[in-house]
Amino acid sequence: MEQFIYYLKVSLLSIKRAPLPYALTVFILSVGLGVFFANATFYYQLNSDPLPGKSDKLFFPMTxxxxxxxxxxxxxxxxxxxxxxxxxxxxxxxxxxxxxxxxxxxxxxxxxxxxxxxxxxxxxxxxxxxxxxxxxxxxxxxxxxxxxxxxxxxxxxxxxxxxxxxxxxxxxxxxxxxxxxxxxxxxxxxxxxxxxxxxxxxxxxxxxxxxxxxxxxxxxxxxxxxxxxxxxxxxxxxxxxxxxxxxxxxxxxxxxxxxxxxxxxxxxxxxxxxxxxxxxxxxxNQLVPMLGIVDYFGDDPGDIKAFALVTLLFLVVCLFNASHLALNRYLSNQYEFSLRRALGASRSQLQLQMLADVLLMTVFSLLGALFIGYAGVSLMNALLPQNSLFSTWDLTLITALILAAFTCSYLVTLYPSLRASFGSLNQQLKE
Incomplete structure (x- = not known):
């Protein structure tokens, strides 16, 4: 545990040395996650099961x-x-x-x-x-x-x-x-x-x-x-x-x-x-189950699905941009990583250092995503008031956002982590 706290301190020092690139990375991740989460909220609520364990027993007969x-x-x-x-x-x-x-x-x-x-x-x-x-x-x-x-x-x-x-x-x-x-x-x-x-x-x-x-x-x-x-x-x-x-x-x-x-x-x-x-x-004759009744009637709101797909693509674009910024941060700190390897740091220790970076980025991007997501939900309630009932957040959604923030933060730092752990040490020291 003490070693991990040390890794967190090292990560904070790295952020202080180059705060602007790090802030831009967090901001891009926050925007991508927040916008996606705002639309995912409506999509999740609209497609949720209102009667878990019972909806498969309720049917709408038509004849x-x-x-x-x-x-x-x-x-x-x-x-x-x-x-x-x-x-x-x-x-x-x-x-x-x-x-x-x-x-x-x-x-x-x-x-x-x-x-x-x-x-x-x-x-x-x-x-x-x-x-x-x-x-x-x-x-x-x-x-x-x-x-x-x-x-x-x-x-x-x-x-x-x-x-x-x-x-x-x-x-x-x-x-x-x-x-x-x-x-x-x-x-x-x-x-x-x-x-x-x-x-x-x-x-x-x-x-x-x-x-x-x-x-x-x-x-x-x-x-x-x-x-x-x-x-x-x-x-x-x-x-x-x-x-x-x-x-x-x-x-x-x-x-x-x-x-x-x-x-x-x-x-x-x-x-x-x-x-x-x-x-x-x-x-x-038709005997339609409850969870299939909206599709059967053809009343599925396609605008929410379209928004969710567009924001998913937007999140992917944000990931690419954030990954590019993270790579620039790695290049600026490449000598530090190389020196640690030269002094005997193992690849697993470097991965733990990257994990500390991921956790910090997860915390910062999660806070930003919550703020942007709330603003996005409020905006959609104003534009589509008929969907305002479906703008509530529950534990499942919050947990999904936390996992998404951690996954995206890991993906953003994945390539720099691999470069730091598996690159040629001689080449890194020369650079």
Whole structure:
């Protein structure tokens, strides 16, 4: 340990002799790492698994095409009647239909209304997507209830506290009782609603039973489509039997056997509907896993991928420039290295000296990269506010940055290290 501390002191003395080249090397590395890390932050968050260990068990079934077409995919949103047919199976461990809508909430009629986003869904939603409850419980069944569940931020906004179970609020001037409040929760990316890049948005404010949503004629705010003369203003009646599509539907299939059985169930259902004349297109059932839903819908944000690739190339250019500066530093200190070898320093000792240089450069470039990375994330949040949810840093990202800084610092000093350790001693002393 004392020997390594000595190597660190020698490295600091070397820096003092030529501070400008060293500062330029650190600056170039910091810029390359910081810019790359800022973009890698968004790329990592957008492509992360929001439910590790469970996402491979959640699937989005699509079937029962209500129009005539050749080699086409079934609609990415389902009608109420089709969801009821899919839900008739007892194969899934859990299943939930859902959509989102807009509304206004307030505590009394005298208060100004607060705009809210409503997730209209079924009770299994909370179990399937590991939604944590801080207070209360979910609905006892999938029937209609004038009961709502609030997100924690919405409870604080309306009441100033979270312990509000049993109290009431006005949702679009209809009275609802609060039966639950969520704990801190933000699913990123929000893959349960990947239709139309909605997975990039924040979680909803209020959760309402699906049957109540239809009873009260809440239309989807993101995507709805009708394939007959169904009146979308009559969800409670026509919306339940017509070809009005607005529902997303998820099932939990825990085993490969369940997945195979459910695919067979979808095939049988499509064949029955085809025989009844309600499925004119060729059968093309889809059972898409959660982690593949964004790619399947074609809503993957290519701008983040492009930025990540460009900044990776920029980092490579910075490495070449920093390596060139490090080589110049080596040439200016070449006689010192040669003298150490002449006095008996082994190649392993010279490598330890270089390792001390690498650690110092890692510390300095890491501090610079953190500052530049934070500035880059803030700039991207300003330019792309829809991606601001994905700008958080966690332990994995910080660890990756530390490893990247160490690796880049090592690569920058690798060639000088090899020259110092394995070059011709006579030639080095002559130079």
């Amino acid at each position: 029962l095409t209500p129009y005539d077409c050749n080699d086409c995919r079934p609609p990415r949103i389902l009608s109420y009647s089709n969801v009821q047919k899919l839900a008739a199976s007892d194969i899934p461990s859990a299943q939930a239909a859902m959509y989102s809508s807009d509304g206004y909430a307030r505590l009394t009629i005298d208060q100004p209304p607060t705009p809210v986003v409503i997730r209209i869904t079924q009770r299994d939603f909370f179990q399937m997507f590991d939604v944590p409850l801080l207070h209360g419980s979910v609905w006892p069944d999938d029937n209609g209830h004038h009961q709502v569940i609030l997100s924690r931020p919405m409870a604080l906004k309306l009441f100033g506290r979270t312990a509000v179970v049993g109290e009431s609020l006005l949702l679009d001037d209809r009275n609802f009782r609060i039966i639950g409040v969520l704990d801190e929760w933000q699913m990123l990316p929000r893959l349960y609603d990947a239709n139309g890049r909605n997975h990039l948005t924040a979680n909803e404010d209020i959760f309402l039973p699906l049957e109540t949503g239809y009873d009260l004629n809440y239309l989807s705010k993101t995507n709805s489509q009708t394939f007959d003369d169904t009146d979308y203003r009559q969800l409670a009646t026509e919306g339940r039997v017509g070809a009005l599509h607005q529902l997303q539907y998820w099932v939990q299939l825990d085993t490969a056997a369940q997945q195979e059985d459910y695919q067979q169930y979808m095939q049988s259902l499509a064949e029955d509907e085809k025989a009844a004349g309600r499925h004119p297109a060729p059968i093309n």
